[in-house]
Amino acid sequence: MTHKLLAIGASSSRKSINRALAVWAANQFDAQVDDVDLNDFEMPIYSEDRQAESGIPSLAQDFKNKIKACDGIIISFAEHNGSYTAAFKNIIDWVSVIEKDLWEQKPMLLMATSPGKRGGKTLLELAVSDFPHRGGKVHSHFVLPSFYATFDRGIKDPVLKMEFEAASSVFEKALIGMETD
Ligand SMILES: Cc1cc2nc3c(=O)[nH]c(=O)nc-3n(C[C@H](O)[C@H](O)[C@H](O)COP(=O)(O)O)c2cc1C
Numbered sequence: 001m002t003h004k005l006l007a008i009g010a011s012s013s014r015k016s017i018n019r020a021l022a023v024w025a026a027n028q029f030d031a032q033v034d035d036v037d038l039n040d041f042e043m044p045i046y047s048e049d050r051q052a053e054s055g056i057p058s059l060a061q062d063f064k065n066k067i068k069a070c071d072g073i074i075i076s077f078a079e080h081n082g083s084y085t086a087a088f089k090n091i092i093d094w095v096s097v098i099e100k101d102l103w104e105q106k107p108m109l110l111m112a113t114s115p116g117k118r119g120g121k122t123l124l125e126l127a128v129s130d131f132p133h134r135g136g137k138v139h140s141h142f143v144l145p146s147f148y149a150t151f152d153r154g155i156k157d158p159v160l161k162m163e164f165e166a167a168s169s170v171f172e173k174a175l176i177g178m179e180t181d
Contacts, residue, residue, distance in 0.1 A: 003071040003175050005031040011078035012038045012087035017147045018076035018120075021113050024154065026074050028168060029175070034066060038087045046093035060094035067095075067104050072175045073136075076111040077127060079120035084127075096134065103136035107174040109167060110141040119145035139174040140167035 007026035009019020019035070026033040043057045044050060067073065078085050084092075096102045110127050112120030121143050128141050142164050144150055155161040 003031045006070040006073045008036045008075040010088040022076040072107040079123040101135035109171040113144040113147045119143045140170040142167040
């Protein structure tokens with residue numbers, strides 16, 4: 001069965017290496033891939049006052065609908081100063097006030113990459129521990145360091161390639177498990 005996967009590069013950069021990695025990873029599966037561009041979900045900076053005055057923007061509901069409609073989610077995070085990019089954080093702040101179960105218990109493969117040697121590991125560790133508290137079923141995760149040396153239309157480094165394959169196979173089993181539930 002073909003799965004519906006959301007591929008999210010958690011960056012608003014037009015040349016995002018994380019979006020490239022997320023979309024590439026999603027295309028390794030027998031899947032219909034929804035390549036999410038965070039620029040399509042730009043909203044005012046979240047505040048409780050703004051929510052009380054103007055309500056929740058319809059773009060937040062559109063993003064939520066994408067989560068509801070998919071079978072699994074692959075996110076690759078850009079790390080900005082050790083944390084989520086402002087673009088990603090603002091979207092999840094708005095979506096999180098629609099319903100408590102932000103990620104809808106969908107199977108997730110979380111990744112991060114950067115040009116540096118840590119590859120966004122600090123943020124990935126934060127997301128892996130935090131997402132389960134927000135309805136995310138994080139089945140596996142993978143960090144790709146030194147993106148420009150390790151990736152060119154696929155993972156070039158053999159050890160990192162094996163690590164990705166191990167992570168993706170755990171995620172795939174979770175997707176298949178959903179079918180038999
Ligand atoms: C404001 C800013 C903060 C950054 N902070 C970090 C960081 O904390 N850790 C890191 O590994 N890279 C950091 N970087 C470098 C990014 O990893 C790099 O720009 C990468 O390409 C971002 O991924 P993207 O292309 O998917 O947006 C930062 C870049 C910017 C512009």
